Amino acid sequence: RRWLEHAGLWPAVAAKVVSLPSSPAVVAAVREGRAEAGIVYATDAPGGAFIVPATEGPRIVYPAAAVVGARTEDARAFLAFLRGPVARQIFEAARFTHLP
Known part of the structure; x- marks a missing residue:
C-alpha cells in the first residue's frame, strides 16, 4: 500500500x-x-513483469540477533555466519542485498 x-x-x-x-x-x-x-x-516472483526500483520501494530489513537465554556460543556463531562470505553469496544469489 x-x-x-x-x-x-x-x-x-x-x-x-x-x-x-x-x-x-x-x-x-x-x-x-x-x-x-x-x-x-x-x-x-522471478521473472515478474515489473520490478519496483529499490529507490522507490520501502526499505525491508530482516534483522538477526541473539536472544536472552539462547545458547550464546551457537547464537554468536550463527550471527558470524550471516555476516560472512558464504551467507553473502547465498543472499546475493537470491537477489537480497547483504548489509554489513
Whole structure:
C-alpha cells in the first residue's frame, strides 16, 4: 500500500485490492487469472513483469540477533555466519542485498 500511495496509484486501485495470506497465494492468483496483477517481493516472483526500483520501494530489513537465554556460543556463531562470505553469496544469489 505504501508504494501504491507513494506512486499516486492507491486511489485508482484501492477498491480492487484483495489481500491474500502469502506471496505464493498472490503469485498463484495472478497465474490462474483470478487477479489482474499482484505485488510481492521480487524474490517471490522471478521473472515478474515489473520490478519496483529499490529507490522507490520501502526499505525491508530482516534483522538477526541473539536472544536472552539462547545458547550464546551457537547464537554468536550463527550471527558470524550471516555476516560472512558464504551467507553473502547465498543472499546475493537470491537477489537480497547483504548489509554489513
